[in-house]
Amino acid sequence: xxxxxxxxxxxxxxxxxxxxxxxxxxxxxxxxxxxxxxxxxxxxxxxxxxxxxxxxxxxxxxxxxxxxxxxxxxxxxxxxxxxxxxxxxxxxxxxxxxxxxxxxxxxxxxxxxxxxxxxxxxxxxxxxxxxxxxxxxxxxxxxxxxxxxxxxxxxxxxxxxxxxxxxxxxxxxxxxxxxxxxxxxxxxxxxxxxxxxxxxxxxxxxxxxxxxxxxxxxxxxxxxxxxxxxxxxxxxxxxxxxxxxxxxxxxxxxxxxxxxxxxxxxxxxxxxxxxxxxxxxxxxxxxxxxxxxxxxxxxxxxxxxxxxxxxxxxxxxxxxxxxxxxxxxxxxxxxxxxxxxxxxxxxxxxxxxxxxxxxxxxxxxxxxx
Numbered sequence: 323x324x325x326x327x328x329x330x331x332x333x334x335x336x337x338x339x340x341x342x343x344x345x346x347x348x349x350x351x352x353x354x355x356x357x358x359x360x361x362x363x364x365x366x367x368x369x370x371x372x373x374x375x376x377x378x379x380x381x382x383x384x385x386x387x388x389x390x391x392x393x394x395x396x397x398x399x400x401x402x403x404x405x406x407x408x409x410x411x412x413x414x415x416x417x418x419x420x421x422x423x424x425x426x427x428x429x430x431x432x433x434x435x436x437x438x439x440x441x442x443x444x445x446x447x448x449x450x451x452x453x454x455x456x457x458x459x460x461x462x463x464x465x466x467x468x469x470x471x472x473x474x475x476x477x478x479x480x481x482x483x484x485x486x487x488x489x490x491x492x493x494x495x496x497x498x499x500x501x502x503x504x505x506x507x508x509x510x511x512x513x514x515x516x517x518x519x520x521x522x523x524x525x526x527x528x529x530x531x532x533x534x535x536x537x538x539x540x541x542x543x544x545x546x547x548x549x550x551x552x553x554x555x556x557x558x559x560x561x562x563x564x565x566x567x568x569x570x571x572x573x574x575x576x577x578x579x580x581x582x583x584x585x586x587x588x589x590x591x592x593x594x595x596x597x598x599x600x601x602x603x604x605x606x607x608x609x610x611x612x613x614x615x616x617x618x619x620x621x622x623x624x625x626x627x628x629x630x631x632x633x634x635x636x637x638x639x640x641x642x643x644x645x646x647x648x649x650x651x652x653x654x655x656x657x658x659x660x661x662x663x664x665x666x667x668x669x670x671x672x673x674x675x676x677x678x679x680x681x682x683x684x685x686x687x688x689x690x691x
Contacts, residue, residue, distance in 0.1 A: 323466070323486065326577060333577040342436050342444050342462035343573055346551025346590065347407045348560040349428075351519055352471065353416045353457040354404045356427035359515045360419045361634045362641055365401040365522060366624065370645035371411045372396070378413065378454050385454060387413050390552070395531065397645050401628065405528025407550065409458055416457040418641040422449035424456060430510050431471040431481055435461030459551055459558075468562065469571035475519050475547070476564035478618060479511035514620035518629045520564075523547035524614075525627050538595035539563075544611035546602055550590035555583045559593035563602055567609055572598050 325337030357363050372394035375386035389395075389409050403411035416424050426449065428435065435456060436444035444462065452461060466484055474481045483506040490499040522528055524547040526540040533539060539548040544565070551560035559574040572594045576582040584593065617623070620632045630636070 339465040344459050344462050344553045345560045346459040346553045348551030348562050349459045352428045355519045356424045362418045363637050364630050365628050366399045367637045368397045369403045369411045370397050371408050376410045401522045406532040412457045413454045431474045433467050433471040465573050472562045473569035475516045476569040478513040479516040481510035482507045513618040520547045521629050538599045545614045552590045556588040557583045559590040561594040561598040
C-alpha cells in the first residue's frame, strides 16, 4: 500500500487508498460479472451501443449517457462492449438486471459505493438510492476496496480481507505471529464467473477498437487482466490489473483539495496504465509469463476465446435492449438512359376535342343553346 507519493510533501500525510474516490469505468468489471453471474447474458450476447445519448428517467431525475468518444458503435458482443469501455452499452448491461442487483454483487466483494452528503462526507445508501451511474464510477469507493474486489477475481472468487501485517518476529528472528493466508478468506463468487471475467479483461482483441492494440493494458510477455477508468473533466485516472499472483490498483488525481483536474486527454490508459504496466512487469519478473488460470468446473469454451457458464451457453438478447431493425433495401429510382430516338408519338393518336361554342342566345334558353 502506497497512500501518497511523498509523506513529507503537501498532502503526503493523507492515505489516499482509504479515502473514497470516483473510479470511473474501472468499476465496469463488477457490472459485467454481475450480469454474467445472473445468467442474463453471455460474453457473446449482442449489445446495441446506442442511441446517443441514452436517456434514463426515474422518479427523481433524468440522465443522459454518452460514450467517451461521443459516438455509437453499433451492435457488438458483450465482451467487446466491456473491453472497449462503452458507457451506453455498460448502462444497458447494468439495467438488464437492475442497479440494486449490481450493487449487491459489489457489496458481496466488499466494494461499497457511497453517496455524498451535504456536510462533505459520505454515507452508504440503501439499494434503491443508487442510479445507473454506478457502473460508470459515479459513486466513490476506496482504492483499498477496489483492489480487494479485483483481487477476488484474481483468486477465482475468494475474497480476502486486507492485511497489513503478515509476520512479527522477536529480536532473534523467531516468529511471534504469522498470518495464515486463508484465515480471513471467504468464497464470494462463483469461480466460473471470475474465470470468464479474467478471460474478457486479458484479451487485447476485446479493447482494440477504442484503445488500440498493444496499448499499456497489454503485456507482450505475459497474460494480465486489466481495466482503466477516467472520470469527468479528467479528475481521476485509474487502472486495475491482476494475474494469478498479483492484483494492483492505481489512482492518479488531485491530492491538494479535490478541486483540481488534470489536463485534457489525461485518460487512465495514458496516466495510470503505464505505471501499472511497469509495476506488474517488475513485480513478476521471476514468474513465468505463461502462468495463467486453468478453466474451473462449470465453464465451457467457445470460438475466439469466448467462455460460457455451463448452464448458460447462449443468451440471444440482452433483457431490455432494443437494437434497431435492419434497414430495408432501398428502392432503385434511377431514370433509364435516353435511347436517343427523340419524342415518341402516342399510338393510336388521340382524337382532337371539339371546341366549345358560344351560345347566341343571351338568355341561354333552349333550343338556341
